[in-house]
Amino acid sequence: MSSLVIIENILQAVVAGLLIGSVYGLMCVGLGLIFGLMRVINFAQGEFLMLGMYVTFYFCTALGLNTALGPILGSMISGLVVFVLGLAMHKMLLAKSTGIRVVGTEGEGHYPQLILTLGISLVLANGALILFGNISKTVRTPFSATAWELALGSDVMLFFNKARTLALVVSVLVAIAVYLFVHRTRLGKSLRAAADNASAATYMGIDVEKAHRISFGLGAGVTAVAGGLIASYYPFQPYIGLDFVVIMYAGVVLGGLGSMIGAFWGGLMIGLIQQLSTLFLPLQLQNAMIFVVFLLIILFRPQGLFGKNVERV
């Protein structure tokens, strides 16, 4: 009997890991897009997620859309809002230290970008604190605390939280849509060309700066959608971005930076690791666990990640 309980706990953790992990996967796709398509390490990605949460929250409460499907509509809206914000942010700030301007400069401008996006992250997180206050919020819907049940035999019962299951479905669909957009459409191909070789793309008549702007907006928007989906079952406050930015980097690094499919799987893996750790770790250490996993990944498997690690002599 007790072994059945253990099996049930493990299976339940796997289910929870897949449900959470798929949303992680989607946010990793957003971050991966920005790195893969414009070679920028974006530190403010967690804040885009946080903004997605707040936009969804205010959208749902303002329109009284605390219905089962409200957060899904809200997350789409938040994706759009943050997409536009990303475009503007790129035009006003990032374009000054990315793209064609940094080709051939020291470290390809990574340091200025890291510091710039850190600044953006500080302004967004603390600006949100001033605007929204530090009381944590969630979008409560009828699905938030209810579950579908799945019986395996007569003794094992698995619960699928409805809000999370819905988030999984939407995450997978959005991730597929983004993948198809980047790989199958003309615009997507020009974005990839601009990423591969900014100078060559310029000579081929591609407006690299515009391509990067779209990539940045898209990456920000996709992560905001993931934020909106999480908002329906996870309490959040303005500083939440920092927790998630590490999850995102862990996932993207695990999947191999630059690969969109890899980013999704990486996020999924992180979700599984996190949920399985709940079986044997106290609550505070579960958070520490994510950082430790991240450190282990980056220390022992850094090469497949940002591409070139070995400098040619």
Next chain:
Amino acid sequence: MKLDQQPSQVKAILLLSVAYLAAAYLINDKYYQLILTVVPIWAMMGIAWNIFSGYSGLVSFGHAAFFGIGAYTVALAMIQWQLSPWLGIPLGTLAGVVAAVLVGYPTFRLRGVYFSLAMLAYPLTLLYVFEWLGYQEVAIPMKRENGPWYMQFQEQYSYIVVGILFLAISIYVASRIHSSRFGLSLTAIKQNEAAAEGAGIDSALWKLKAIMVSGAVAAAAGGYYAVVLIVVTPPSVFGMLASAQAMIMALFGGVATLWGPVLGALVLIPLSEILHAELGNEIHGIHGVVFGVAIIAMILYAPEGIFPRIRDAIVGRKGGADAGDSRRIIHVPPVDEAVTRPAVSQDIALKVSHLSRSFGGLKAVSDVSFDVYRGEVLGIIGPNGAGKTTLFNLLNGFISANEGSVQFQGKELVGLKPNQVCREGVGRTFQVVRPFPRLSVMQNVVVGAFVSQPDNDELAVSQAREALERVGMLEHANVVAGSLNSLELRLMELARVLAGKPKLLLMDETLAGLGAEEVETMLAVIRRLANEGQTIVIIEHTMQAMVRIADRFVVLDHGSVLAVGKPMEVTKDPLVIEAYLGKKWMDHAKH
């Protein structure tokens, strides 16, 4: 020139400390006094970050780890053992050094952005671990008696005095690094790590030393933070804002400058605190917004920071008359024809046996064996892609060999790091010149001299002068390397190697990209070195120039040795002609 170009900073440190204390004495407002107490703490954090990240170029997002360790050491030592912060802060500093080694050792494997991301994880891990340990809120107990012994004072002003004391010590430590070979080596690593390694700088060791000093200063700052703020919580000392603030002070004031971080703290801390007070204490987050806006503005409008701007405005731009002059004349000392070149000895200086290296399926270097005699000029020639540069990279440790051995004066070189190979007496130049672009010619060359003068800076400088003289660049010693043309860069790089007094000189395509006249200058320099008895191995793919200077040729093709021998014999070898020109031209060549 001494290495220590700047006059002693002790006077400046004392003067500014007194001025700060005098200004603080005139301010009676309690709140402003508290701000003035906090300024030195964040100035120290900025200095700590700058000592490591500013000079080495490895951007740390995790200096809160050391800050928090210092803060918790002081607070917990006081609670558990009644240990006075006068002893607790040194103890915390020691803990910071230990933490720096534990963090630095594994993390230095990573480069660039990986390093920054990994550093982010350390303080955040500690944050949750300290919460789990039950240290959510640790308060330093009040001592009613014997307050000063426990660093508890009646007057806020006393806290300012102690803070300035710690800050003055930190600035002094930083100034010692700034103006010594410590700082110069780190700067060289930052500007071109491969070149620094090649010039004999042990980059791993210097980085470790830098993070140890940096961790110590950050932990001391954290320790004093605990004393001043009394209550220590994991988010306040391990949180992202603590790491970010360290970085922002340095970036805002000026990276890799001595006074930049201090200036950054002097401007930003009062600014954010006063805004915080003016806008009402109920609005949290104003600090973060101020700091965020500050670094965004810095990166966009003054990436070098405000201290260099102010300094340039006062002192005027340096650079001198020579900086903009594109028509520099190189005076290579003529070869003394009366002195004949010493005969090539029969001693083997370098013995390469069965050296192999493949990348995936490609055998870049396969079973290569040859000897280099002392005093010889050996030319390694071969068409593009023959494996010449890979061979050099194997010889001096940039790439590790799959098989084979390289014996230099009886010592095995395979398995050594580039800086160790350099220290054995094998110097090299690079196919694509690797200068330290923002250092002067002299500083570039001094870095190369450190390897043979591990302790004596004066001798290092005089060796650098001598090396510059030998290549005819002494007149241009104060020019910034970034402004040199390609011949001058090659000569400077050569001088950098010569300054280390190498027994064997490896030169990688030294003539590439030079005009006809420039080739003559370069050849004259090489011939002069050969006349002085220098053993030289030189890579080149143009035969004409090589025939004039090399004693022997080793011809490589597709990673293997095709022929070895005197230039005239080798150039008539049908195999060699085929490799260079292809089969079709063989018949033409015969006639």
